[in-house]
Amino acid sequence: MDLDAYVAEHDGEWRRLEQLSRGRRLSPAEVDELLALYQRATTHLSVVRSRSPDPILVARLSRLVLTARAAITGGRRLRPADAARFLTHHFPLAVYRAWPWWSGVAVAFCALTAFLTYWVATHPDSAALFIGEERARELVESEFAGYYTEFLPASFAFHLWTHNAWLAAQCLASGVLILPVFWLLWQNALNIGVVGGVMIDYGSAEQYFGLMIPHGLLELTGIFVAAGAGLRIGWAWIAPGPDRTRGRALADTAREGMIAAVGLIGLFAVAALIESLVTPSLMPTALRIGIGAAAWLAFLGYVLLLGSRAAGADASSR
Incomplete structure (x- = not known):
């Protein structure tokens, strides 16, 4: 030809x-x-x-x-009503339906991280094993706090936003295989546990928690939601239930997982703004933590209240 x-x-x-x-x-x-x-x-x-x-x-x-x-x-264009419907119905419903999974992930992750933090803090030799004594001293003296002020807030926020969104996408995309999700969670738990243990061991617990909590509450919750939704996708393939085929169960949960992924982009944007603007600010520690806790509670209230309402509306329409 x-x-x-x-x-x-x-x-x-x-x-x-x-x-x-x-x-x-x-x-x-x-x-x-x-x-x-x-x-x-x-x-x-x-x-x-x-x-x-x-x-x-x-x-x-x-x-x-x-x-x-x-x-x-005549391809349909996105209308303001569609965006409002997504924010008030589809996204909170997807997160609400996966809540047993992401709440379970949250409990297991926090328990594991607490154990690792305790172990490193109470076994000084472990810090040298994980990162080395010289690196541990640098972490405490300047590196940990300097991480939040090293870059301009705008570029730092964009970096955090894309990094966390990519991590969430990995959790969702690999959920059907299940094990990669556990590996991603383990890597993050180990990193947080080692850093926290070293900071506590060197007497900088107040600085550590004062810088971690404001953004960590919302940021980690987003990771938990993504991991829980990913694991739910994988479990739908293993145990689809009596009324659905494996293909149908996988398609339904994957669709809800994609909805959750799109909504989490906004959550990670808020978390990135908090981490780049609030966490390194000169505000009192209690105020910084209060801002982070307020954003975290607002998100939980949003998905649980609107999600339960959307679930009830879907059930009544069937």
């Missing part, structure tokens, strides 16, 4: 299809032309893929076919 000749022969049709797919109001004749050109373009795409799969041309035709399809079917 002569690809150059094929492109030269049909390029005019593709350009015309692109013009008709731009979203303007079409006359009846133009609608008929759009449908005809769309059908031809799908055939052209199939021919190119099977006979001469040039990646650039395949990408061009794929984009053209998708755009034309959206113009024909």
